[in-house]
Amino acid sequence: MTDHIRIERDGRVLVVTMNRLEKKNALTHAMYAAMADAIEGAQTDDGIRVVLLTGAGEAFTSGNDLVDFQSNPPRGTDTPVARFLRSILNAEKPLMAAVGGVAVGVGTTMLLHCDIVLVSENAMLQTPFVDLALVPEAGSSLLLPQVVGTAIASDMFLTGRRISGEEAVKIGLAARLAPHSELEAEGRRLAHGIAAKAPEAVKLTKGLLRRNREETAARLMLESELFSERLKSPEFMEAATAFMQKRPPNFG
Numbered sequence: 215m216t217d218h219i220r221i222e223r224d225g226r227v228l229v230v231t232m233n234r235l236e237k238k239n240a241l242t243h244a245m246y247a248a249m250a251d252a253i254e255g256a257q258t259d260d261g262i263r264v265v266l267l268t269g270a271g272e273a274f275t276s277g278n279d280l281v282d283f284q285s286n287p288p289r290g291t292d293t294p295v296a297r298f299l300r301s302i303l304n305a306e307k308p309l310m311a312a313v314g315g316v317a318v319g320v321g322t323t324m325l326l327h328c329d330i331v332l333v334s335e336n337a338m339l340q341t342p343f344v345d346l347a348l349v350p351e352a353g354s355s356l357l358l359p360q361v362v363g364t365a366i367a368s369d370m371f372l373t374g375r376r377i378s379g380e381e382a383v384k385i386g387l388a389a390r391l392a393p394h395s396e397l398e399a400e401g402r403r404l405a406h407g408i409a410a411k412a413p414e415a416v417k418l419t420k421g422l423l424r425r426n427r428e429e430t431a432a433r434l435m436l437e438s439e440l441f442s443e444r445l446k447s448p449e450f451m452e453a454a455t456a457f458m459q460k461r462p463p464n465f466g
Contacts, residue, residue: 277319312401
């Protein structure tokens with residue numbers, strides 16, 4: 215367990231909050247494990263009908279903690295990272311996210327598995343995998359083009375540019391825009407509204423909307439294999455070192 219993930223039962227809504235303020239909620243293996251436990255547990259808990267993901271403070275999450283990942287690279291299918299990705303892929307109950315501030319890497323790609331995403335006006339979504347000499351993950355190389363189109367997905371992945379909250383709504387990455395001060399409250403309000411509806415109808419509707427899980431799971435596995443290989447590459451070592459030293463990487 216970790217204090218960096220806060221779990222709260224709010225009626226029939228389970229609120230999962232990334233809570234590592236000093237690191238802008240950067241994710242460690244322990245945080246992934248705690249979130250996987252919460253999401254998996256919600257699927258068999260009759261008292262929970264919706265899971266809401268959010269981040270404490272002024273960030274959703276700044277992505278993976280590179281120090282933690284360098285010391286213990288996530289290789290294989292039984293890692294906390296793999297468990298978390300499977301949990302969001304296979305969740306049968308509605309999964310929502312309220313995104314304020316930065317949502318980097320997996321902070322953006324996990325949103326592709328959420329049924330409703332709210333963003334605040336100061337949200338900044340970014341997928342800088344290539345900048346770190348890595349490849350996309352979480353099935354995002356399949357899902358992101360389906361959501362925003364190949365041109366925008368290529369722009370996001372290859373340039374690593376930031377997407378504002380307003381643009382995220384415009385291109386379909388998010389459903390609604392809310393003031394940052396009201397973001398979590400609005401997320402809870404929507405979650406409670408869904409939780410009050412007929413649960414079996416909600417579950418079946420989500421299942422109909424996400425009928426490509428097998429294809430997504432296969433893509434996720436391929437990405438995971440490539441991602442693991444990249445973590446051992448000289449390019450990644452240079453990118454990670456440059457990041458720590460706060461300098462541009464040299465891939466020449």
